[in-house]
Amino acid sequence: RASRKENILLIIGLILVIFTLSGISAVSPTILPDHAKSLGTDNVTVGALFSVYPGVIVISSPILGHFGGRVGYRKLLYVGLAWLGIFTIGRYFLMKFGSCSY
Secondary structure (H helix, E strand, O other): OOOHHHHHHHHHHHHHHHHHHHHHHHOOOHHHHHHHHHHOOOOHHHHHHHHHHHHHHHHHHHHHHHHHHOOOOHHHHHHHHHHHHHHHHHHHHHHHOOOOOO
């Protein structure tokens, strides 16, 4: 049985995942295609870029579902949140000090 602290952390993690996915779902189809076109990409490239995300979900969902059943969904959620944090911090430093200007 999970402790109260673990349950609170799990709820916070699930809330973060919901906010992240809703942000991606709201911003991706509405704003990003116009932004990509303003950077000089054509419609085919924009379509290809935006088809990658659902493709990754279709391929990775059964694999991660099976893996989560073996090691536990909570551990898998924590690993995913850690990766999200690492890439978010990395993107911040890339925008701050690197050549990424958007």
